[in-house]
Amino acid sequence: MGYIGKQPIVGNFQVCDAISVVNGQAAYTMQVNSTNVEPETAFHMLVSLNGILQKPGSSFTISGSTITFASNLVTNDVIDFIILLGDVLNIGAPSDDTVTAAKLNNTMISGLTALTSAPDDTDEFLISDAGTLKRIDASLVGGGNTPGFHVTLGSAQTSISDDTWTKVNLANEVYDSDNKFASNKFTPGIAGKYFIYGVLTARGASDGVRERSVAIYKNGSGFMYGYGGDRGSEMTSNDPQTQMVSGIFDLNTTDYLELYGKVNVASGNATFDATYTFLGGFLVG
Numbered sequence: 001m002g003y004i005g006k007q008p009i010v011g012n013f014q015v016c017d018a019i020s021v022v023n024g025q026a027a028y029t030m031q032v033n034s035t036n037v038e039p040e041t042a043f044h045m046l047v048s049l050n051g052i053l054q055k056p057g058s059s060f061t062i063s064g065s066t067i068t069f070a071s072n073l074v075t076n077d078v079i080d081f082i083i084l085l086g087d088v089l090n091i092g093a094p095s096d097d098t099v100t101a102a103k104l105n106n107t108m109i110s111g112l113t114a115l116t117s118a119p120d121d122t123d124e125f126l127i128s129d130a131g132t133l134k135r136i137d138a139s140l141v142g143g144g145n146t147p148g149f150h151v152t153l154g155s156a157q158t159s160i161s162d163d164t165w166t167k168v169n170l171a172n173e174v175y176d177s178d179n180k181f182a183s184n185k186f187t188p189g190i191a192g193k194y195f196i197y198g199v200l201t202a203r204g205a206s207d208g209v210r211e212r213s214v215a216i217y218k219n220g221s222g223f224m225y226g227y228g229g230d231r232g233s234e235m236t237s238n239d240p241q242t243q244m245v246s247g248i249f250d251l252n253t254t255d256y257l258e259l260y261g262k263v264n265v266a267s268g269n270a271t272f273d274a275t276y277t278f279l280g281g282f283l284v285g
Contacts, residue, residue, distance in 0.1 A: 016082040023075045027068040030082060036065040039084045048080035049073075118144075147178040147188050148282030157272040158205070160263055165215065165222070168200070168259040168272060170279055185256040186281065196257060196281035197246035198226075201273035204265040209241040211264040216245055216257055216279070223249075223257075229264070240273050248284070257281075 017031045030037050039045050042056035049069070054060050060069050067082065115123075119138040127136055154172030170184050180189050188194065200214035211229030215222045226245030241263075249257070259279040263270035 013086065014084040016084065019079045019082070021073045021075065021077045021079060024072045026070075026072045027066050028079070030062075030065050030067055030084075032084075037084060038062075038065050040086070044085045046081070046083040046085070048082075050078055051080060145282040145284065147180045147190060148175065148280075149173070149177065149181045149186055150175040150278065150280035151181055152278040153272055153274045156274045157277075158269070160202070160261070160270040160272060162269060163211075163262060163264045165260050165262045166272075167217075168261055168277060168279070170259060170277075174278075175280075185258055186279070187254065187256040188251050188283070189253055190283065191252045192250075192283050193285050194249045194251055194281050195246070195284050196224075196249050196279075197244065198259045198279045199242060199244045199277060200226075200259070200261040201240050201242040201276035202261060202263040202270050203240045203273065204263075204268060205271055206268040207266040208239070209263060209265055209270065211262075212241045212243045213262040214243045214245050215260045215262075216247075216249075217260055218249065218251075218257055219255055220258075222260070240276070242276060249281070 014032050014037065016037065017034065019028050019030075022028075030039070039062055042060065042062050045056060045062070047054040047056075047060055047067070049059075054069075058070065060067055062068070073079075121138055123138040124135045125138060126133055128134075150173075151170040152172045152174060153168060153170060157166075157169055160166050167184060170181075173181060178189065180187055186196075196216055198214055198216050200212060202209060202212050209229065211227070213228075214226045216224045218224075224245055224247050226243045228243045229241065249255075251257075257279070259277075261272055261277070
């Protein structure tokens with residue numbers, strides 16, 4: 001708030017710099033750290049001269065930053081100390097480690113300060129790390145299931161060589177929360193455990209499907225597989241065959257996942273179905 005006249009000194013007590021007595025002089029300038037200071041009044045001070053506390057108003061007076069003693073001081077006089085009490089109605093900032101939980105109002109965190117929506121990834125929480133308060137981004141605390149994604153083939157992938165592991169060209173991003181899927185790869189960017197699922201649906205181009213296999217590759221190598229079918233039998237060429245694989249993957253920030261399929265047909269090539277071939281997943285912790 002604004003003040004008419006001098007603003008009150010607020011806060012901790014201040015001890016003035018030492019003052020050297022000048023023989024035959026009564027008035028002296030008060031300073032703290034070589035800067036002039038102005039007490040509230042003479043009654044907001046403790047002044048000791050020659051080991052005796054002085055009575056404000058009669059033993060000394062003040063005007064601005066000048067203290068004037070009732071009589072001129074002499075060479076042997078010693079101003080022991082001058083302490084400024086500041087605004088005695090305001091205790092100023094409390095000392096370190098003096099405010100306990102009992103002194104905190106339980107309404108200080110209320111509806112006035114509560115979030116009305118989910119925190120952003122860059123919002124911060126305070127946590128105690130072995131007794132030391134630290135701040136941490138909301139994205140690292142957990143509670144959400146992102147990054148997450150779901151991508152499909154988009155259009156049929158044709159001319160799949162028989163009985164050969166072939167990368168699925170996933171071009172249709174249905175959902176990609178953090179833009180972590182690109183160039184047929186999911187790269188999480190955030191380390192953690194992820195639930196990942198993959199589905200392959202295939203049919204023979206000119207003959208029936210005997211076997212179908214699906215795999216989720218991690219960093220370029222097969223990691224988790226799903227298999228179905230029987231080499232001794234086959235379906236008609238128009239009957240799509242579906243195989244699924246899913247599991248928990250422990251990923252670091254730069255690991256990447258891809259979907260592969262392998263189809264054995266009685267003769268000719270195979271086709272990966274556009275709608276029912278997909279890869280997806282999300283962070284679980």
